Amino acid sequence: xxxxxxxxxxxxxxxxxxxxxxxxxxxxxxxxxxxxxxxxxxxxxxxxxxxxxxxxxxxxxxxxxxxxxxxxxxxxxxxxxxxxxxxxxxxxxxxxxxxxxxxxxxxxxxxxxxxxxxxxxxxxxxxxxxxxxxxxxxxxxxxxxxxxxxxxxxxxxxxxxxxxxxxxxxxxxxxx
Ligand code: G4P
Ligand code: MG
Numbered sequence: 080x081x082x083x084x085x086x087x088x089x090x091x092x093x094x095x096x097x098x099x100x101x102x103x104x105x106x107x108x109x110x111x112x113x114x115x116x117x118x119x120x121x122x123x124x125x126x127x128x129x130x131x132x133x134x135x136x137x138x139x140x141x142x143x144x145x146x147x148x149x150x151x152x153x154x155x156x157x158x159x160x161x162x163x164x165x166x167x168x169x170x171x172x173x174x175x176x177x178x179x180x181x182x183x184x185x186x187x188x189x190x191x192x193x194x195x196x197x198x199x200x201x202x203x204x205x206x207x208x209x210x211x212x213x214x215x216x217x218x219x220x221x222x223x224x225x226x227x228x229x230x231x232x233x234x235x236x237x238x239x240x241x242x243x244x245x246x247x248x249x250x251x252x253x254x255x
Contacts, residue, residue: 081229084246085202090234091124093202093223098128101170106198106219108170112157114138114185117174120235121202125172134163138181151184161192168196175231176204176222183211190216203231 085093101108108131113122115137122133138151157163169189176182182199189197198219207228213220237243 081227082232083226083229084232084243084250085234086244086247087234089247090121090202094121094124095128097200097202097221097223098125100221101125101129101198101200101219104219104221106170106196107168108198109167109195110134110164110169112136112164112169112171112185112189114171114173114181117233118172121174121200122172125170125200129170131170136185138185151181153188164189164192164194166193166195168198169194170198170200172200174202174233176201176209176220177207179209179211179213181211183213186217187214190214205229 108129111122111126111129111131111133113119113133113135115135119135122135126133134157136153136156138153140148140151142148142152171182171185171189173182182201186197186199196218197216198221199213199217200221202223204222204225205228206225232243232246234240234243234247
């Protein structure tokens with residue numbers, strides 16, 4: 080599978096362009112909800128532009144004994160989520176919309192808290208057949224960049240960040 084390397088610089092620019100599109104859309108979030116762990120850094124950069132607090136949730140495909148599961152489960156969730164999120168406009172953030180299963184799970188859970196509005200932001204959407212779907216209550220999906228079914232290599236996974244950046248400069252460049 081083709082690999083695409085992204086530097087922190089490229090990620091930051093993508094987040095800036097997402098924030099610009101959020102502002103243009105008229106969707107004004109009260110709170111950012113980051114899906115860990117891939118959504119943590121994108122959510123933090125979005126906060127720089129949108130200036131809203133971040134709550135974090137953890138979702139995993141592995142149980143506590145590291146055994147794989149068929150579907151995502153909560154490993155960490157917002158305390159008193161109902162109280163904090165009901166009536167709020169939520170921007171849910173993750174790094175990539177791949178199968179959409181995690182995003183379907185998280186949006187469906189958040190909608191049970193009766194937010195005033197719910198939108199999703201991802202750095203990357205892979206244009207492929209999706210196993211999950213966004214429920215009716217999701218008003219906007221903001222995408223930094225549309226991709227095919229490639230493997231995205233994020234800078235926070237790099238063991239050697241300088242070698243990673245060299246790859247990103249060679250092939251991973253994108254016009255914004
Ligand atoms: P989705 O609903 O957002 O589409 O996510 P999905 O459950 O399909 O994704 C399963 C895991 O695979 C997620 O990580 C997701 O970030 C990761 N993933 C999917 N495609 C890529 C890719 O091209 N590159 C990288 N680096 N990761 C990808 P996770 O289990 O949530 O782990 P975490 O890394 O976010 O902690
Ligand atoms: Mg993830």
